[in-house]
Amino acid sequence: MIRRDFIKSGGTLLAAAPFMNFGAGNPLTKKMLVLGFDGMDPGIVNRLMQQGQLPNMQRLGGQGVFTMMRSSIPPQSPVAWGSFISGADPGVFGIFDFLHRNPENYNPMFSQTDTLPSRWLVNLGQYQIPLKPGKVVLKREGRAFWDYMEDRGIPATIVKVPTNYPPSESKQRTLAGMGTPDIQGTYGIYSLYTSDENESQSDLSAANIYYAYIDENNVMEGQIEGPKNDLLKEGEKVVVPFKVYVDNRHKTARIDIQGQEILIAEKEYSDWVEIEFSLIKHLAGISGMVRFYLMEMGDRFRLYISPTHLSPRAPAVPICTPSGYSRELTDHVGLFHTIGLPADTKALNNGTFSMENFITQSLSVFDESCRLFDYELQRFSGQKEGLLFFYFSSLDQGQHMFWALNDKEHPYYHPEESRKFAYITDEMYRKFDRVLGKAMKNIDPGIPLLLMSDHGFGPFRREVNINNWLVKEGYLKMSVGGGGEEISILGYADWPASKAYALGLNGLYLNLKGREKEGAVGPQERRRLLDEIKAKLETISDPQNGNKVISCAYISEDNFSKNFIDRAPDIILGFDRGYRISDESALGTLSREMISDNMGWWSGDHCVDPKKVPASFISNFKIQNPLPDMQDVAPTILKYFGIATPAQMTGKALI
Numbered sequence: 001m002i003r004r005d006f007i008k009s010g011g012t013l014l015a016a017a018p019f020m021n022f023g024a025g026n027p028l029t030k031k032m033l034v035l036g037f038d039g040m041d042p043g044i045v046n047r048l049m050q051q052g053q054l055p056n057m058q059r060l061g062g063q064g065v066f067t068m069m070r071s072s073i074p075p076q077s078p079v080a081w082g083s084f085i086s087g088a089d090p091g092v093f094g095i096f097d098f099l100h101r102n103p104e105n106y107n108p109m110f111s112q113t114d115t116l117p118s119r120w121l122v123n124l125g126q127y128q129i130p131l132k133p134g135k136v137v138l139k140r141e142g143r144a145f146w147d148y149m150e151d152r153g154i155p156a157t158i159v160k161v162p163t164n165y166p167p168s169e170s171k172q173r174t175l176a177g178m179g180t181p182d183i184q185g186t187y188g189i190y191s192l193y194t195s196d197e198n199e200s201q202s203d204l205s206a207a208n209i210y211y212a213y214i215d216e217n218n219v220m221e222g223q224i225e226g227p228k229n230d231l232l233k234e235g236e237k238v239v240v241p242f243k244v245y246v247d248n249r250h251k252t253a254r255i256d257i258q259g260q261e262i263l264i265a266e267k268e269y270s271d272w273v274e275i276e277f278s279l280i281k282h283l284a285g286i287s288g289m290v291r292f293y294l295m296e297m298g299d300r301f302r303l304y305i306s307p308t309h310l311s312p313r314a315p316a317v318p319i320c321t322p323s324g325y326s327r328e329l330t331d332h333v334g335l336f337h338t339i340g341l342p343a344d345t346k347a348l349n350n351g352t353f354s355m356e357n358f359i360t361q362s363l364s365v366f367d368e369s370c371r372l373f374d375y376e377l378q379r380f381s382g383q384k385e386g387l388l389f390f391y392f393s394s395l396d397q398g399q400h401m402f403w404a405l406n407d408k409e410h411p412y413y414h415p416e417e418s419r420k421f422a423y424i425t426d427e428m429y430r431k432f433d434r435v436l437g438k439a440m441k442n443i444d445p446g447i448p449l450l451l452m453s454d455h456g457f458g459p460f461r462r463e464v465n466i467n468n469w470l471v472k473e474g475y476l477k478m479s480v481g482g483g484g485e486e487i488s489i490l491g492y493a494d495w496p497a498s499k500a501y502a503l504g505l506n507g508l509y510l511n512l513k514g515r516e517k518e519g520a521v522g523p524q525e526r527r528r529l530l531d532e533i534k535a536k537l538e539t540i541s542d543p544q545n546g547n548k549v550i551s552c553a554y555i556s557e558d559n560f561s562k563n564f565i566d567r568a569p570d571i572i573l574g575f576d577r578g579y580r581i582s583d584e585s586a587l588g589t590l591s592r593e594m595i596s597d598n599m600g601w602w603s604g605d606h607c608v609d610p611k612k613v614p615a616s617f618i619s620n621f622k623i624q625n626p627l628p629d630m631q632d633v634a635p636t637i638l639k640y641f642g643i644a645t646p647a648q649m650t651g652k653a654l655i
Contacts, residue, residue: 030385039396040453056437068614074506080454087634087649091560097504145634155386178340188307226277272335287311343397403604411597456613460605463582466502468594507569574609623654
């Protein structure tokens with residue numbers, strides 16, 4: 001996709017903006033501030049600017065530029081922020097989706113990290129003691145732009161940028177962001193204790209649901225699951241017990257856990273509570289932390305417990321560089337969330353949270369991020385030189401869940417919920433405008449300041465199962481059943497007879513001989529088949545309304561550098577506005593229908609054609625290119641600090 005096509009497709013989005021200016025670059029400087037607002041949509045920014053609701057963003061853009069920025073292919077956060085970090089397209093750093101697949105067994109796997117267990121164990125009674133610890137490996141390839149700054153002795157602080165867990169080796173101050181797991185190694189498993197017997201029997205994703213038995217003394221006993229104890233031969237999970245003393249008269253509860261007493265009122269969150277998971281009594285343990293949320297008391301008792309985060313005071317795995325950086329932050333601002341996706345979107349989708357509950361939790365995450373930012377901004381203001389990059393997740397996670405509140409065409413639109421909560425999206429943008437205002441107030445006006453996102457946002461009204469389509473078109477053969485059956489391709493695909501399959505949020509793979517374990521596509525038909533499938537994908541229409549489903553299918557070898565293209569899907573699916581792949585298809589399961597209504601609060605998305613969800617670029621400096629690209633930001637930062645664009649970078653400096 002060439003840039004003029006991108007401009008043409010999205011040019012109407014900002015046509016009314018009177019404050020877009022382009023020009024020559026500014027002189028080099030010794031300091032620079034970059035703010036990453038994940039998911040900040042340029043169309044929404046433009047609308048709110050026109051209404052005078054984002055005065056700081058408008059002022060910043062008036063000093064330099066406000067424009068769309070081309071996101072990555074696909075516009076997923078780990079891919080786009082990987083392009084920012086590397087100054088290159090995904091073929092250079094090797095991440096193309098949240099999920100890749102293992103060609104040896106076709107199974108999906110996390111794209112960003114690989115966990116390597118210890119292979120050196122000694123048996124000691126019931127324990128298996130590792131002589132060398134296992135480790136988590138970052139799969140983002142190549143050097144980060146701050147490494148080149150380190151070479152020159154220029155300090156950089158990089159807070160919570162995605163695609164940097166575990167943090168790449170560096171002497172710079174870095175704190176891991178998206179990709180950082182909870183203490184069980186997942187993206188977040190919460191717990192709910194409920195006195196509602198029906199609710200306690202629910203089988204919900206990413207959740208542990210327990211019946212809350214409150215005895216005649218108004219005492220409830222529970223437990224918090226910790227990590228699997230790999231030191232034990234059986235490898236069972238470690239648990240921490242707790243007790244809750246319920247006072248219905250005063251609508252309060254006291255939680256006793258590991259010698260700590262936590263008093264909370266109904267509809268109130270506790271502070272972070274640190275707990276220790278013992279692996280070998282008195283010898284080895286892992287520190288974690290949770291927050292309790294007393295959601296209901298009286299006729300129904302409901303206690304939410306957050307996923308167990310790694311404690312930044314003593315993280316069990318590396319989450320920062322240098323190793324003491326997270327403790328320094330804790331000492332100055334208190335404990336803070338470490339999991340990479342801290343807003344509990346699963347709790348809302350599962351029905352555990354109401355929209356009001358989710359907004360409360362989302363705003364608490366935002367406030368916590370602001371405290372971290374205030375500390376780093378103050379520190380940056382006192383520095384003579386260097387870069388501060390600070391990332392915020394709340395706008396992205398919020399818009400995923402808030403979209404249907406303002407979209408009357410969405411099948412999950414609820415008029416009553418909209419009446420009460422439709423304000424929240426615009427209010428979040430106003431809150432982030434105030435964050436920018438604080439930054440502008442606290443730094444010298446001559447310091448380059450860039451506010452950017454990784455992608456925009458759009459509606460997710462209809463979900464698409466591409467594996468159903470592949471079965472229908474004869475590219476994917478099943479050993480039992482067929483399209484319309486809820487069965488997994490991982491267990492029931494007839495691989496020797498199958499030519500293509502889909503896994504991940506935007507990926508379609510050919511079943512190639514010599515690459516996949518049971519490949520069926522030979523090298524002589526590979527390119528012809530790619531072109532054929534691409535053409536057919538771009539003709540799929542929705543039988544409900546006749547709308548186009550996929551606006552562009554991107555053949556990877558035509559769009560990416562070749563360094564790590566062997567990891568890439570053969571085709572990246574660029575869904576049209578309103579459509580996204582279904583969760584079932586992403587994990588390799590067929591659905592009863594190929595295209596169906598999205599009936600859940602996860603109602604907005606960006607895993608579509610990047611031309612439909614451009615990112616935002618707002619700066620107090622002018623740029624030479626009217627359409628910047630995510631991969632252009634790193635070379636621009638380096639140029640400000642007098643560093644030539646490294647050979648590995650495919651992006652171009654904008655000044």
